[in-house]
Amino acid sequence: MFQKGKLENIKKEMQRLQVNVLGLSEVRWMGAGSFTTDNFTLFYSGGNKHERGVGILLDKETSKSVKGFSAVSDRVILIKLHGKPFNVSIIQGYTPTADYDEDAVTNFYENIDKAYKQCKSDDIIYVMGDFNAKVGDKRIGNTVGPFGLGNKNDRGDNLVTWCQSHNLVITNTWYKNHPRRLWTWRSPRDRTRNQIDYIMVSHQFRNSIISSKAFPGANCGSDHVPVICESKVKLKRLNQSKKNFKLQILLLKEDTDIKQKYRIKVQNRFEALDETTKTEALWEQMKSSILASAVEVLPKIQMNKKKKWMTDDILLLMEQRRLKKSNPLEYKSIDKEIRIKCSEAKEKWLNEQCLDIENKLSVNTKYAHKRIDEITGKSRCTSSGCIKSKSGTILMEKHDILNRWSEGKPESRQQEFRNLNFDIADFPVEIQKFSKLYRNFDNVV
Known part of the structure; x- marks a missing residue:
């Protein structure tokens, strides 16, 4: 995906194939975070170089259900979605190729175990990605179906063992399809075709799967073809916060008329305040007065749609x-x-x-x-999207996150306020007076 135009190509194919969630391997983006482009949101996890990297690309509607995500490593990422009646956990993995030793493979499965442990037992769990493993065309219990491709290899043994230990079903081995709907990778010059990309699901939710097969007609300039799994899952849209708008604040300095109108409106609102009100309530009233005056006087900044280079x-x-x-x-x-x-x-x-x-x-x-x-790219969100506990465990449930926030130290937030860099002389006299009053309350948070 580091190649120019690759992301646009992927989005185009995703729309054509009507895919809501797309797992990506070899993203080759550095760091971890989220990135919104047009009607898609990409959650990604990479390293310090443009190597390896995984991501999960969501369409606009699906992204509204995101609870959080965890960037485990440059080969493993987890995303959680609000669903009804069950939440959905999706893990994208990218197993080391045959060029890597067994230690690298062991490390990969340790990381994917970390991601799996962050899922709740009643979640609908999907594990997908490029596993560089062949599980074969022989049925193995409730894990591997009879409609795989080729013969199982050592890496396939590793994958099957891991799936069995977590009670997962490899979906694209359970549906009888034409061979061209089975292979997911082909070698240069098309000499070899193998099935090494899979989508797994929790065994208890196996019946929610309608179909799972490869789509060789899709094209993003890759030697892999996508595996598309159709599933009956209902997602719950999270309450979306109202979009903030920006005001042309610079006009308070540049336009004398606007500055005077603003001063008068703030002064009138401040005169109507009850000075006997408690400090916290008085602050809320003053803040509302300041903002309301600004909204009435200052024009909003027109947000122009960004021009893309893709033609x-x-x-x-x-x-x-x-x-x-x-x-x-x-x-x-x-x-x-x-x-x-x-x-x-x-x-x-x-x-x-x-x-x-x-x-x-x-x-x-x-x-x-x-x-x-x-x-x-510095404006791109680079946080992992998750809050960690004191022990370093990533928190993804709402009540756990709220409890963690309640443990924060008020003095750290007070210090942040004191470190704000602005010239108070630029503000109206009424705000200057309030600022001096507020700074006298050293113990007020």
């Missing part, structure tokens, strides 16, 4: 490339053209952004620095 011509070429999968020469030619056009389009877009930043540096430095962060 319709490139997207059309991607579709043409997909239709040429059976013709290696034409496929390779179109793929090369896509790479060239992606590089040209992104370079043109970057030049336009640089010119925009240069023009804004002398007028609005805050906007310019914000655009620099957006372009370089």
Whole structure:
């Protein structure tokens, strides 16, 4: 996914195949966090280099049900969704290839165990990804079905043993399909085809699976093809907080008329306050007065839709490339053209952004620095999305997170307030007076 245009290609195929949740291996993004683009949200977990990395890409509706996620390692990520009547836990894994020794494989299964232990026993648990293992076409208890592909290998033994210990069913071995709906990876020049990508589900929820098979027609420029599992699961949408809007605060400095109107409105509201009110309640009333006055006087900042560098011509070429999968020469030619056009389009877009930043540096430095962060990726969320307990265990349940927040030290928040860097002289006199009053209460949180 580190390749230019890869994410756009994946989103396009995801829409075409009507996939709500997509597990990704070899994302090759550094760090861990979440990233929203158009109507999709990507949760990712990587290392310190553009190597390995896993992610889970959700469509707009599914992302509204996210409870949290855990970036376990650069090969394992967990995401939890609110469901009804059961919550859903999804683990994406990427097992080391045959080039790695057994220690690397052991470490992978230790990490995927860590992710599994964060799931509740009554969750609908899905484990999916590139496991670089062949489980074969022979039934093994309730774990492996009779409709797999090829012969089981040593890595397949590891996977089957792990699934058995966690009572998981390998879904894409239980449905009779044409062989082209079984293989998930092919070697260069198409000499070998193997089934090494799987989707597992908790045995108690096996009957919720409608179908599970590979889709060789999908194309994202990879030697793997997606395995699509259709499942009967109802998700619960979380209460969405209202979107905050931004006001043009700089006008309080630049526009004398607006500054005067704002001062009058704040003063009128402050005069109506009851000074005998308790400190905390008085602060809430003053805060509401300040904000209400600002909303009445200051215009909102118009949020313009970000211009993307991806073009319709490139997207059309991607579709043409997909239709040429059976013709290696034409496929390779179109793929090369896509790479060239992606590089040209992104370079043109970057030049336009640089010119925009240069023009804004002398007028609005805050906007310019914000655009620099957006372009370089620094504005991307880089937190793991989860709160940890004192012992370091990741908390993903609401009551546990609230309890952890209640353990926070008030003095740390007070210190953060004191460290705020602003010039109080820029504010109206009434706010300056209140600030002096507030700072006298050293023990007030």
